[in-house]
Amino acid sequence: MRRRPLCVVLVCMILGILCNAWINTKEPVSYERESIHFLCELEEFVKKDNGYTLVVRDVKGEDSFSCKKIKLYANEKTAMPKELHIGNLLAVTASIHSFEKPGNPGQFDEYKYNTELGITAQGFAGKIEIKKNTVKNPEDFLHRLRNHLQDVVSLCCDEKTAGIVSAMVLGDKSGLSDEVKQLYQENGIAHVLAISGLHISLIGASLFFVLRKYFMPMQGAAVVTMVLLFLYGILTGFSISTQRAVIMMGCMLLARLAGRHYDGLSALSFSAICQLLIHPMVLFQTGFLLSYGTVLGIYVFVDVFCDAWESKNPIWMAVAGTAGIELVTLPILLTAYYEFSILSIAANVLFLPFMGGILVTSLAGIGLGSITIFAGKFCFGFAHFCFMLFEWIGNLFVKIPGAVVITGKPAVWQVYLYYGCGVLFLFLQKWKQKKIFLLTLVFGVFVLFLPIHNNFDLQITNLDVGQGDCSCIRTKNHTFLIDGGSSDVNKVGKYRMIPFLKSQGISYVSYLFLTHSDKDHTNGAVEWLCAANQMGVKVGTVILPKLNEKEEAYCTLLDELRNKGCNLMFMQRGDTVTIDELQIGRAHV
Numbered sequence: 001m002r003r004r005p006l007c008v009v010l011v012c013m014i015l016g017i018l019c020n021a022w023i024n025t026k027e028p029v030s031y032e033r034e035s036i037h038f039l040c041e042l043e044e045f046v047k048k049d050n051g052y053t054l055v056v057r058d059v060k061g062e063d064s065f066s067c068k069k070i071k072l073y074a075n076e077k078t079a080m081p082k083e084l085h086i087g088n089l090l091a092v093t094a095s096i097h098s099f100e101k102p103g104n105p106g107q108f109d110e111y112k113y114n115t116e117l118g119i120t121a122q123g124f125a126g127k128i129e130i131k132k133n134t135v136k137n138p139e140d141f142l143h144r145l146r147n148h149l150q151d152v153v154s155l156c157c158d159e160k161t162a163g164i165v166s167a168m169v170l171g172d173k174s175g176l177s178d179e180v181k182q183l184y185q186e187n188g189i190a191h192v193l194a195i196s197g198l199h200i201s202l203i204g205a206s207l208f209f210v211l212r213k214y215f216m217p218m219q220g221a222a223v224v225t226m227v228l229l230f231l232y233g234i235l236t237g238f239s240i241s242t243q244r245a246v247i248m249m250g251c252m253l254l255a256r257l258a259g260r261h262y263d264g265l266s267a268l269s270f271s272a273i274c275q276l277l278i279h280p281m282v283l284f285q286t287g288f289l290l291s292y293g294t295v296l297g298i299y300v301f302v303d304v305f306c307d308a309w310e311s312k313n314p315i316w317m318a319v320a321g322t323a324g325i326e327l328v329t330l331p332i333l334l335t336a337y338y339e340f341s342i343l344s345i346a347a348n349v350l351f352l353p354f355m356g357g358i359l360v361t362s363l364a365g366i367g368l369g370s371i372t373i374f375a376g377k378f379c380f381g382f383a384h385f386c387f388m389l390f391e392w393i394g395n396l397f398v399k400i401p402g403a404v405v406i407t408g409k410p411a412v413w414q415v416y417l418y419y420g421c422g423v424l425f426l427f428l429q430k431w432k433q434k435k436i437f438l439l440t441l442v443f444g445v446f447v448l449f450l451p452i453h454n455n456f457d458l459q460i461t462n463l464d465v466g467q468g469d470c471s472c473i474r475t476k477n478h479t480f481l482i483d484g485g486s487s488d489v490n491k492v493g494k495y496r497m498i499p500f501l502k503s504q505g506i507s508y509v510s511y512l513f514l515t516h517s518d519k520d521h522t523n524g525a526v527e528w529l530c531a532a533n534q535m536g537v538k539v540g541t542v543i544l545p546k547l548n549e550k551e552e553a554y555c556t557l558l559d560e561l562r563n564k565g566c567n568l569m570f571m572q573r574g575d576t577v578t579i580d581e582l583q584i585g586r587a588h589v
Contacts, residue, residue, distance in 0.1 A: 188344025
C-alpha cells in the first residue's frame with residue numbers, strides 16, 4: 001500500500017461515502033405536480049419510435065420549484081420544435097412525478113437508480129419551446145454524429161446485429177432485444193454488450209501506434225490519442241465503464257510520456273476517485289461495481305493464480321483472469337440479478353478472443369458504410385457470424401440442466417463475509433499453501449450460497465402488481481402462485497413477478513392457480529409462461545376453473561397455454577389440492 005497511496009485514498013473515500021449513506025436517512029423530496037411551467041437546459045435527448053426521452057438540467061420554475069436534473073418523456077401529443085440541440089434553453093410545461101420505489105422484493109429500484117445519476121424526478125411534457133437557441137457545439141455535433149453512425153449501422157446490418165453493434169461500439173442499448181439481453185446475461189457475458197476497457201485499449205493503442213509511427217512524435221501522438229478518446233467517450237454517452245477505461249488509458253499514456261512505470265491498480269483507483277468526486281452515490285450502482293470489480297479481478301487474481309500454479313501459459317492466464325472476474329463480481333451479480341451461470345467462465349474464454357476482431361471490423365464497417373453500403377455490409381459480415389455463433393452456443397449452454405442457478409438475493413452479512421474470506425485468501429496465498437487458501441475461498445463461496453429464503457413453515461406474500469392480483473404462498477418445499485396479472489403495469493410478469501420469485505431463490509412453482517380469465521389476473525402469467533425458457537422459472541401445473549360455459553377470453557387463454565405445452569389441471573367447487581399439510585380449494589363464486 002505504501003507504493004499505492006491512491007488505493008488508500010480510494011478506500012477512505014468509500015468508507016466515508018458508506019458512513020454518510022448510513023447516517024443520512026432523510027426522506028426524499030416529493031415532486032408531484034400535475035402541471036408546472038419551468039425553464040431548463042437540454043443536456044441529452046434520444047429519439048424513440050414513439051417520441052423523445054430528454055434529460056434537462058438546472059430546472060427552475062414557478063412557486064420556487066427547482067431541481068438539478070429531470071428526465072422528460074415526449075410523445076406524438078407533445079407540442080415541441082422540429083429540431084433540438086444540446087444546450088438549448090427550453091420552456092417546458094409538464095406534469096412532474098417522483099420516481100417509483102419498489103413495491104416488491106427484487107423489483108427494480110427506479111428511484112435509487114436515477115437519483116444516483118443525479119436525476120431527481122421525471123416528467124411527461126405537454127409543451128416544449130426553445131426559449132434561447134444556445135448550442136454546445138462539441139456535444140451537439142457528437143450527438144448528431146452518433147445518430148448518423150447509428151443509421152449507417154442500421155442500413156448495413158440486420159436488426160439483431162445492428163442492436164448489438166450499436167451497444168458495443170456506440171454505447172446505445174436501445175436496439176437490443178429482451179431475448180439478446182437475457183441470453184447474454186444468463187451466460188455471464190452481458191459485459192460484452194457495453195463499451196469496456198478492451199474497446200478503449202484497442203482503439204487507444206491502435207491510434208497511438210499509427211500516429212507515432214507515421215505522423216508525429218510520441219508526445220504529440222499521446223496528446224492527440226487522449227483527446228480523441230475523450231471525444232469518443234462523449235460520442236458514446238460516457239457510461240461508467242467508458243469513463244473508467246478512458247481515464248485509465250490516459251494514465252497509461254501519461255506514464256509513457258513521463259517515462260514512468262504504469263501501475264494498473266493505481267490507475268484504477270484514480271479513475272474511481274474521479275467518478276466518486278463527481279457523483280458519490282454512483283458507488284451503489286451495479287454498473288460501477290461490475291466495471292471496477294471486473295478490472296480488479298483481472299489485476300489481482302491473474303498474478304495470484306499464475307504464481308500459485310507456477311504457470312504463465314496464455315490459456316491458463318485467460319482462465320485465471322476470467323476466474324478472477326467471477327470471484328470479485330459474483331456477489332454483485334447475485335445481489336442485482338439473483339442468478340448466475342456455472343458455465344460463465346467457459347463462455348468468456350470462448351467468446352472474448354473474438355471481441356478484438358468484432359471491434360475492428362465493426363469500426364471499419366461504420367467508416368466504409370458511410371461511403372458505400374456494400375463495403376459496410378462486407379465488413380459487418382464477421383460480426384454477424386460471431387453473434388450467430390454466440391447465440392447458438394449461448395442457447396446450447398442455457399439448455400444444459402443446472403447451467404443457470406437461481407440463488408436469491410444474498411443478505412448483506414453474506415456478502416461481507418464472502419469478501420472477508422477473499423481478503424484472507426489473498427494473504428494466505430503468500431504462504432504457498434494451496435490447500436489452506438483454497439479452503440478459505442471455498443468457505444467464502446459456501447457462505448454466499450447459504451439458503452436464507454426458506455426458513456419458515458408458511459409464508460404468504462401479496463405482490464404489488466398495480467391494478468390486478470398476484471399472491472405467492474410458500475411452504476418448506478413448494479411454491480404456489482394465485483393469479484398473475486395487471487391492467488396498468490406493462491410487462492408485469494417480467495418486471496414484477498419474475499424478479500420477486502428469483503430474489504427469493506424460487507426457480508420452480510409447483511402450482512399456478514388462475515382463478516378466472518380476466519387480463520388483470522392472467523396477462524403476467526401468460527407473458528411468463530409463453531416466454532423463451534419461461535424466464536428461468538418453471539411451472540409444474542397450471543390450474544384453471546372447470547367451466548361448463550366457456551367465455552371467449554377463457555378459450556383464448558386455454559389455447560395459449562396448450563400451445564405452449566403447459567401441464568393443465570381443472571378444478572371445480574369442492575376440489576382441493578393438498579401439499580405439505582396445506583390445503584387449497586375452490587369455493588363457489
